[in-house]
Amino acid sequence: MSERYGPPSAFLLVDGYDLIANKVQTLTHKVTAPQVRSDGLADEWEEHSPLGVSMAEITQEGAFFDTAALKSHAALKTLPSTPETAPRVVCLGFATQWKGKPFIGFEGVHNEAYEVIATRGDLQKANVTHKVTGAREPGQIIQEIGRQITILTSSVANPTVITTAEAHGIADGQTVRIAGHTGSTPAVDGDHVATVLTTTTFTVPVNVSVGGSGGTVIQYNSADWDTEADPIDYTADINQHPIPITSSSVAAASVITTPEPHGFTSTQTVLVAGHTGSTPTINGERVVTVLTTTTFTIPVNVSVGGTGGTAVAADSLAGGYGFQQVTAFTGLTGFIGKIRDSADDITYADLVEFADVTAAPDAERKVAAGTVDRYLAFKGDVTGTGAITVFCGFSRS
Amino acid sequence: MKRLKAKIGLTYPDASSLEIVREAGGLSKLTPEQRAKVKLREIKPGEWCDDVPKESREHLIEKGTVVLVQIEEPKAHEGFPRGQRKQKGEGK
Numbered sequence: 001m002s003e004r005y006g007p008p009s010a011f012l013l014v015d016g017y018d019l020i021a022n023k024v025q026t027l028t029h030k031v032t033a034p035q036v037r038s039d040g041l042a043d044e045w046e047e048h049s050p051l052g053v054s055m056a057e058i059t060q061e062g063a064f065f066d067t068a069a070l071k072s073h074a075a076l077k078t079l080p081s082t083p084e085t086a087p088r089v090v091c092l093g094f095a096t097q098w099k100g101k102p103f104i105g106f107e108g109v110h111n112e113a114y115e116v117i118a119t120r121g122d123l124q125k126a127n128v129t130h131k132v133t134g135a136r137e138p139g140q141i142i143q144e145i146g147r148q149i150t151i152l153t154s155s156v157a158n159p160t161v162i163t164t165a166e167a168h169g170i171a172d173g174q175t176v177r178i179a180g181h182t183g184s185t186p187a188v189d190g191d192h193v194a195t196v197l198t199t200t201t202f203t204v205p206v207n208v209s210v211g212g213s214g215g216t217v218i219q220y221n222s223a224d225w226d227t228e229a230d231p232i233d234y235t236a237d238i239n240q241h242p243i244p245i246t247s248s249s250v251a252a253a254s255v256i257t258t259p260e261p262h263g264f265t266s267t268q269t270v271l272v273a274g275h276t277g278s279t280p281t282i283n284g285e286r287v288v289t290v291l292t293t294t295t296f297t298i299p300v301n302v303s304v305g306g307t308g309g310t311a312v313a314a315d316s317l318a319g320g321y322g323f324q325q326v327t328a329f330t331g332l333t334g335f336i337g338k339i340r341d342s343a344d345d346i347t348y349a350d351l352v353e354f355a356d357v358t359a360a361p362d363a364e365r366k367v368a369a370g371t372v373d374r375y376l377a378f379k380g381d382v383t384g385t386g387a388i389t390v391f392c393g394f395s396r397s
Numbered sequence: 398m399k400r401l402k403a404k405i406g407l408t409y410p411d412a413s414s415l416e417i418v419r420e421a422g423g424l425s426k427l428t429p430e431q432r433a434k435v436k437l438r439e440i441k442p443g444e445w446c447d448d449v450p451k452e453s454r455e456h457l458i459e460k461g462t463v464v465l466v467q468i469e470e471p472k473a474h475e476g477f478p479r480g481q482r483k484q485k486g487e488g489k
Contacts, residue, residue: 226408228425346409347408349405349408349460350405
């Protein structure tokens with residue numbers, strides 16, 4: 001189902017700086033495929049041919065000019081001075097900064113222009129253009145930075161049950177900070193370890209005798225955590241297009257025919273769903289052997305053919321890129337983030353291990369090789385006592 | 398004898414928790430009550446992981462996440478049994 005998003009849904013992270021905090025007015029990202037005139041003297045109509053290269057560009061306009069630490073000027077002031085200047089790591093998105101939602105990571109980004117604007121009657125603002133030297137890498141968010149969620153109520157219970165106005169996205173055992181909650185006895189404001197009950201309820205270890213209402217909860221991490229209880233499923237990635245199935249044939253290894261190019265690769269695992277009429281059913285995860293662009297076989301001995309349904313890739317074979325952005329880091333002495341993958345949602349293995357982080361802001365893009373399994377989760381290992389906020393996404397190649 | 402060794406870090410339910418995870422259909426399908434009962438094994442690179450769930454085993458070997466290592470069986474002791482020292486004059 002398609003969804004629509006408004007301005008609050010956008011996010012922009014540059015080298016660990018969360019630039020949305022600077023009230024960016026406009027954020028664009030543009031991908032172009034430059035073309036050249038290819039008509040000749042005898043041609044009556046103009047012709048253009050693509051050069052075969054693509055270019056990406058990001059612009060942000062109207063951010064408040066702010067010289068405080070971790071704010072816009074610190075993030076944007078540096079322009080590359082030599083060809084060897086280290087590129088920036090940029091992650092942005094337009095469909096909320098929320099686990100499972102799409103994001104775009106960029107490889108080899110440099111600030112091309114930084115423009116500070118002072119206008120009478122207005123606060124000073126800044127524009128920046130980032131030129132991308134390399135690929136645009138779309139993927140899924142695996143670990144979101146904590147955001148403020150509105151609290152509806154706290155219950156009379158020990159431990160008290162906190163009900164939120166929308167899905168809280170908190171992981172079981174994660175540290176949360178409650179602020180502005182009123183009416184409860186005792187007060188529940190402060191830092192607590194949450195136990196998740198449902199997507200909109202969790203408990204915190206406070207014995208509440210009079211319930212309260214209002215306030216917000218924000219999640220952050222102060223202890224080791226992982227998201228394996230709520231992983232990202234590649235078959236639900238909106239960057240994927242489920243391929244319709246025309247039919248399954250009667251054969252020892254049934255031939256699946258699709259009305260459009262399926263784009264699969266032999267040995268890739270696909271998830272077949274909604275296919276009807278076949279004996280036995282072919283629905284479920286299957287390893288494909290590609291015959292043509294619109295046919296492939298699956299290792300199912302089908303005695304009665306079926307029709308309909310879809311097939312969608314359940315793993316990818318060509319590795320990918322992990323992106324990590326650390327926007328806040330206090331008190332801790334170290335942090336190692338890992339992306340983990342699993343084919344069966346039972347055993348998770350390390351896929352990408354980011355370098356040890358000792359300060360914020362920090363950002364890293366890291367390559368993963370080989371097969372990337374269906375489920376992706378994030379694991380954070382902290383050293384010391386303190387708190388951290390981390391964004392992580394993965395782009396499959 | 399062959400043993401499984403992890404090439405990279407792994408996590409999986411221990412033997413006593415595996416049935417709960419299987420019944421639920423995966424770690425992400427566990428209810429909070431089930432999750433509280435499940436114990437996970439954390440394996441570091443280079444550690445043995447012979448108890449990896451059987452449904453994951455083949456895929457992990459194929460992917461190179463874990464490797465089968467041939468371990469030499471301890472040879473039967475050829476001399477006197479442990480604790481029995483050869484006495485003076487014996488074996489002559």
